[in-house]
Amino acid sequence: MNVAVRPHLVDGTRSVRLPSSRQGSRSGIVAEGAPFLAVEGVSLGFGGTVALDSVDLSVGEGEIHAVIGPNGAGKSSLINAISGLYAPDSGTIRIGDDRFSRVPTRRLARLGVARTFQNLALFKGLTVLDTVTAGLVDRQSAGLAAQILGLPHARREAREHQERAEAVIALLDLAAYRDRLAGTLPYGVQKRVELARALVARPRLLLLDEPMAGMTATEKQRMSGDIRAARDSTGATIVLIEHDVGVVMSLSDRVTVLDHGRRIASGTPAEIQADPAVIAAYLGLAFDETVA
C-alpha cells in the first residue's frame, strides 16, 4: 500500500517517520474526558427549509469524526455553522473552552480552527507556496512598513513562515507544484493544496468538507493517509464529511449520521454499521452502490 508510510508532522519537519496503517486510527488515541468540540441543540433554517434540527455533535480531542448522510442532510450546513459562516437560529457551539451562539469567523484561526471547502476555495492567483504560506496569516506580526522596507524581523518572519509552508508542501508531496498558480492545477492536487493551507497553521480543530469528493480510489487512499498522518502528528481533532462509506469506516474513530437535518445516530463505525435506522436511511443504499 503506497500510503503506509507517511512522514511525521512534528514542528513542520520530516525528521520522524511513523508507520500508519489503515487500522492505526482505531488503536485508541482518542482522549477520554471533555470533548474538544461540542455542538449542542443547533438548529438552522433557510426561509422555511430546515437545514439543521437541534443537532448535537460531540467530538473528543484528537478524534477523527466523520459526518455522513444523504444529500441535503445538513452536513455542510453543520460545518458552516461550526466555522461561523452560518449563524444558527438556536443552540450553542463549544470549541475548546469557548462557547458561542455564533462562532466568529474572523477569530477562527485564533481559536485554532482551520477548514477546507466542499467546492474548492483556493486563491487561484497565488502560487502553491504563497497559498500555503497564507495559511499562516494569523501568525503574521510584522507591520506593513517593516514588510516593505524589509526590516530584519519581517524578513526573519517571512523566512520562518516559508520554511513551515515548504515542510507541509513536502509532506503532502506538492513540491512539484510549488511555484505553479493554484488555479491551474488538477482537481485532486488542488484538494491537497487546500488541505496544506489548513494544516500549515497546525490547527487544533480541522474541519474537512468532502476532502475526497471527485477523487479516484488511489487519490482517496492517499488523502486518507494524509488526514490520519495529520492527526497522529499534531493531535488535531478532525471533523470530516465524506460520502465513501468504505473510507469513512476505515478512517474514522466515530461517526455521526445526519438525515433531513436531524442526527439519527452517533457511534463507532461498527455501531453505525449495525444501526437499523442508519441502514434504513442511508447505509443500505450506499453499501449496495459501493458493492456494485
Place this chain on the structure above:
Amino acid sequence: MATTSAPLAKAPPRPSARGIGVALLLVIAYGIVPLIGTSYLYEAILTPFLALSLAALGLNLLTGYAGQLSLGSSAFMAVGAYAAFNLSLRLPFLPLPVTIVLAGLVAAFAGLVAGLPALRLRGFYLAVSTLAVQFFVAWLLNRVGWLSNDSPSGIISAPPLVVAGLSFEDARGRYLFSLTVVALLTVLAWRLVTSPTGRNFVAVRDNETAARVIGVKVARTKLLAFALSSFVVGVAGVLWAFAYLRTVEPAGFNLDRSFQILFIVIIGGLGTLRGAFLGAGLIVVLPLLLSRFGAAVLGDGFDSGTLEMCQRIALGILIVAFLIREPAGLSALLDRAARRLRRRS
C-alpha cells in the same frame, strides 16, 4: 495558456532576466533619453506617460491585486494635486518632496473614506459608490473657492518644481523629476505586492470567505488597499498637474480620466505592475499614431474631431478585444512572446 487571474509574483524561469531588463530600462531612461530627447518628446509623450503609468499602478494595487473596482481614480488624482497646491501655497517652507508625500497622505485618507462602502458592497455596486466620490470631489473643488485660492476661473498655475535648490522647471527637468518619483514608488509598490500584505490583497480578491477563514482581516485589508492605492494615485495627480499640465484645474480630473486609467490597467494587465506601464504607453502613443496615420490616409479631411472619434473607436475595440482574447492584458502577451523566443533559442 490564458489565465484570467493575475499572479502575485509569478516566479519567472530566470528572475535575473527581469532584473537586467529593469536595470536596462533605467539606464536608458536616465542616461540616454535626456541626451537625445526633444522637448516635444518630454512634454507630449514621456511626462504624461509617466504620470498616467503611476496612476494606473496605483489603481492596479486596488483593482488588480485587491480586486476592488474603482471608477474614482481621477478624484484621488485631484485630491493629491489640490492638496499639494494648497500645501505649497500655505506652507511654502515645506520642501517639495515633503509636500508631495503629505499630498499623497491626504489622497490616502480620501481613499480610506471612499473605501468604507467596500466593506458592504462588491463589484458593480462598489464601482457606483466610487463614482459618487468622483462627482463629489468635482463638486467640492468647484464649490469651495478656498481650495483653488479663490481663483475666478478655478484654474491655477502650479508652483515651480524646485528640490534643494535644484530646478526641474524645463521640459527635461520635469521629465526627470517625474521619472524619479515614479521609479521610487514603483519599487515600493513592488515590495508591497510581494509582501505578505500583497498576498492578503490577492487572497481577498480571489476568495473572500476563504481569506477570512484563514485569518486575513478582510475589512482592514480592503481599506488598506484603498488607502495605499489612493496614495499612489494622488502622487500621480501631483505629477499630472505640476509636471505635465503646469496648471491645476478640476477639468483635468474628470470622469474620462478615471476611465482612461481603468482602461490602461485592463489593457496593460490586471494584477501586474508592468501592465500599468505597457497600458499607459499604448494609451499615450495611440493618439499620436492615429493622427499620423489619419493625416497620411485622409489628408486635410482628418481634423481634430475626426481624430478624437477615431481614438475612441480604436480604444473601444482594443478593450473589447483584450477582455475577450487576453484578459490578462499586454503583460501576458509579452510573457507569451518571451516564452516563444526562449523555446526557439
